[in-house]
Amino acid sequence: MKLRKKSAGIAAFATFTALALTACTGGGGGAGGGGEKATEENKPEKLTVAAWMDFPPELLASFEEEYGIKVAVESFPDGASAQTVLRNGLSSGGAGLSDVHLIELDWWTEMMAAPEDWVELPEIEDRWVDWKVTQGSVDGVITGYGTDIGPLGVAFNRDMTSAAGVATDPETFGEFIGGDAATWESFLDAGRAYVATSDNYFVDSLSSAFQAAVNLLPSAFEDPESGDPYNLADNAEIKDLFMTFAEAAEDGVSAGIPIGHADWGAGFQNKEWATVITPAWMAGIIAENADGIEGWRVSSAFPEGGGNWGGSFFSVPATGKNTGWAVRLADYLTSADAAVQWFHETGQFPSQLDAIEDPDISETENEFFGGQRLGEVYGGLAASAGDSAAGGFRGENFAGIQTLVTNGISLVESGSATPEAAWASVVSEFEALGFDTAD
Known part of the structure; x- marks a missing residue:
């Protein structure tokens, strides 16, 4: 399988992480303190940045040319590895x-549990969409500068949907899944209609689609006031959503092969499925894995009006020796000009307002997707989602609980359990964790 380090959003597929947060220890210059200032007297020879994706080479070279500071990327194979190193570092002073760390949205709250561990970042007016700044703040203090966002779309293969007699282009595909009134139920019913007339699956993985659906809920797993997890057995909203997807899985709508699975790339090459839930950062990954397979397009319609999946932030640990210059680097890496470079290097869709409107993004034609202007398509999807794209509350245990529940969908996809048995298994695993749950 050809799966490269293409985006911050891939960390959303990380292996189930530890749910109990180790207490963090703080250093000087943390949130509220502002950290040191960058001066010629304290300018280091080198700064380090921890991340798991490809950097535009010109971006780092231009920073070194302007400031005379070399930037070394401490590269990780995936977001889960970066998360583990960061967690261990915070717990050991x-x-x-x-000097700078990339932090993915789904584990942002855990890493920010002790905000004094992080340098307060100066406000930069009118750079980002408002909700991205809110996401990157703790109690109103900015501790992360935003990189990408992940507006949600549906990639589909028009050759496969045409052969099945259901859709020939983005417009007719959008109508097939429900148009402007599309819901998850209408999307899954479209899947049932597709598999009834086709020899392949409708979607690569319903566990992935379920994760996208969870991202749209205002408070999926935890109480926003206390931060405590809800008792999963009593969480009717999640159970109803789970059963909706699990029943579609039982009906054979999905191949049960999510991104990150060893057979995901081969599935594209073998034309095993016709659609993939595709946040903006995944489009480039699909193009690489489906190389040589024609017909892939991205629809402008999405269930429940659209939303967001993924996105990251650059943050500066307060214990660093070069915090002032590290702040300047985080600023540099998240400018509008940098965002345009990220878009062309990795396919990341920007959170920066000027970059979103830049013709270099909105008017760029994507050869793999039939000349579609994906920047324009995803810009429209982001606008349709509006502030709801910010997603719901993510507490310290969000990522772990989400993975646990999503794995239940996988049980049904694999034929290992019925929807009812899979839900019972998920609840049992949750209860074994021994949480003090919200009242």
Whole structure:
């Protein structure tokens, strides 16, 4: 399988992480303190940045040319590895941390549990969409500068949907899944109609689609006031959503092969499925894995009006020796000009307002997707989602609980359990964790 380090959003597929947060220890210059200032007297020879995706080479070279500071990327194979190193570093007084760290949205709350561990970042007016700044703040203090966002779309293969007699282009596909009034139920019913007339599956993985659906809920797993997890057995909203997807899985709508699975790339090459839930950062990954397979397009319609999946932030640990210059680097890496470079290097859709409107993004034609202007398509999807794209509350245990529940969908996809048995298994695993749950 050809699966490269293409985006921050891939970390959303990380292996189930530890749910109990180790207490973090703080250093000087944390949130509220502002950290040191960048001056010629304290300018280092080198800064380090921890991340798991490809950097535009010109971006790092231009920073070195402007400031005379070399930037070394501490590269990780995936977001889960970066998360583990960061968690361990925070619990040991900053040992082994880089000057700047990339932090993915789904584990942002855990890493920010002790905001004094992080340098307060100066406000930069009118750079980002408002909700991205809110996501990157703790109690109103900015601790992360935003990189990408992940407006949600549906990639589909028009050759396969045409052969099945259901859709020939983005417009007719959008109508097939429900148009402007599309819901998850209408999307899954479209899947049932597709598999009834086709020899392949409708979607690569319903566990992935379910994760996208969870991202749209205002408070999926935890109480926003206390931060405590809801008792999963009593969480009717999640159970109803789970059963909706699990029943579609039982009906054979999905191949049960999510991104990250060893057979995901081969599935594209073998034309095993016709659609993929595709946040903006995944489009480039699909193009690479489906190389040589014609017909892939992205629809402008999405269930429940659209939303967001993924996105990351650059943050500066307060224990670093070069916090002032590290802040300047985080600023540099998240400018509108940098966002345009990220878009062309990795396919990331920007959170920066000027970059979103830049013709270099909105008017760029994507050869793999039949000349579609994906920047324009995803810009429209982001606008349709509006503030709801910010997603719901994500507490310290959000990522772990989400993975646990999503794995239940996988049980049904694999034929290992009925929807009812899979839900019972998920609840049992949750209860074994021994949480003090919200009243």
